[in-house]
Amino acid sequence: MNGIERLFKRLYEHFGPQYWWPAESKFEVMIGTILTQNVNWKNVETAISKLKKERIMTPEKILKTDDYILHGYLRSTGFYRQKSARLKEISRKILEEGSVEDFLDADELRTRLLGIKGIGPETADSIALYAGDIPIFVVDAYTKRILERCYGIQGSYEYIQDIFHKNLPEDLHKYQEYHALLVKLAKKHCKVKPICQGCPIALDCGFTTQKATS
DNA sequence: GGCCAGGTGTAAA
DNA sequence: TTTACACATGGC
Numbered sequence: 146m147n148g149i150e151r152l153f154k155r156l157y158e159h160f161g162p163q164y165w166w167p168a169e170s171k172f173e174v175m176i177g178t179i180l181t182q183n184v185n186w187k188n189v190e191t192a193i194s195k196l197k198k199e200r201i202m203t204p205e206k207i208l209k210t211d212d213y214i215l216h217g218y219l220r221s222t223g224f225y226r227q228k229s230a231r232l233k234e235i236s237r238k239i240l241e242e243g244s245v246e247d248f249l250d251a252d253e254l255r256t257r258l259l260g261i262k263g264i265g266p267e268t269a270d271s272i273a274l275y276a277g278d279i280p281i282f283v284v285d286a287y288t289k290r291i292l293e294r295c296y297g298i299q300g301s302y303e304y305i306q307d308i309f310h311k312n313l314p315e316d317l318h319k320y321q322e323y324h325a326l327l328v329k330l331a332k333k334h335c336k337v338k339p340i341c342q343g344c345p346i347a348l349d350c351g352f353t354t355q356k357a358t359s
Numbered sequence: 360g361g362c363c364a365g366g367t368g369t370a371a372a
Numbered sequence: 373t374t375t376a377c378a379c380a381t382g383g384c
Contacts, residue, residue: 178365185364188382223380227367265367285365328365337363 148296149312153319155346156326163325166275168193172245173202178271179231179263180222191221204236204245231263249277266302274324280317282309283324287331294341 146154168174173193180189195218196202201210210218212229219225219232238261242248251257254277258269266284273279284305292298292305313319334344 181364182366183364183379184366184381185383188364191382221381223364223382224366224378225380227379231367263367267366271365283365287365324365331365 147312149309152295152346153313153323153326156330157322159345160326160329162322163329165321165325166271168275169197170202170245171249171276172204172239174276175235175239175245175272176202176232178268178275179235180219180228182224182228182268184223188221188223192219204239207232207236208240227263231261234261234263245276254279255281270306274317274320278317280315280320282306282313282320284309285324285328287335288324288327290337291327291331291335294335 166174166177168177176196177189177193180192193202196207199218201207201218207215215229215232216225219228222228238257239245239248242251249272255269255273258264258272259266264272270281270283273281274283284302289299289305292308298305298308309320309323313323330344330346334346335341
């Protein structure tokens with residue numbers, strides 16, 4: 146068992162399954178991946194609740210909603226002007242394909258997603274993994290932080306992603322759980338400051354018991 | 360009051 | 373190819 150598999154095993158044994166992505170529909174997953182860009186998930190939940198309460202959690206309704214109104218619903222997620230435009234753009238692309246299912250089932254999902262303004266590698270992979278059921282590893286800021294602290298590994302998005310792809314069997318549910326578990330660990334024990342406080346995973350690294358230096 | 364949060368696009372070095 | 377910056381709100 147390699148280090149990447151060992152890390153997964155320890156995370157899973159400690160935290161248990163996370164059952165990600167937290168959403169009631171594939172479209173809601175897609176909306177969530179865009180709204181959570183560089184923003185606390187709590188702020189995203191507020192906005193998603195409003196979209197559901199107003200019954201506009203569909204591509205058709207999003208497109209029909211006035212920009213000014215949509216801005217109000219998305220305000221808590223920050224960058225709300227950009228994000229309103231991005232939700233409308235992906236809704237438009239979905240309807241061009243027919244439906245959410247058609248959009249997700251068509252060929253070259255990741256490539257098509259990356260062609261949409263406002264969707265970068267992490268958002269594209271999150272949609273592919275959690276809505277498209279395609280086994281591709283999602284790399285986020287938490288993943289990079291944990292790898293750097295625990296293993297001294299740094300690199301581009303693709304470099305980090307390759308490490309997971311090369312060290313894990315291609316397994317949709319394992320990829321889904323692994324990413325969720327990394328987020329769980331980082332939120333609880335791998336904050337920016339203080340670093341790695343009370344990490345329960347006992348990784349083979351020099352940081353797990355180190356106290357904050359500033 | 361300052362730091363941080365499940366990024367991305369654009370422009371300049 | 374890398375770096376700097378804008379985008380913006382809310383929790384702690």
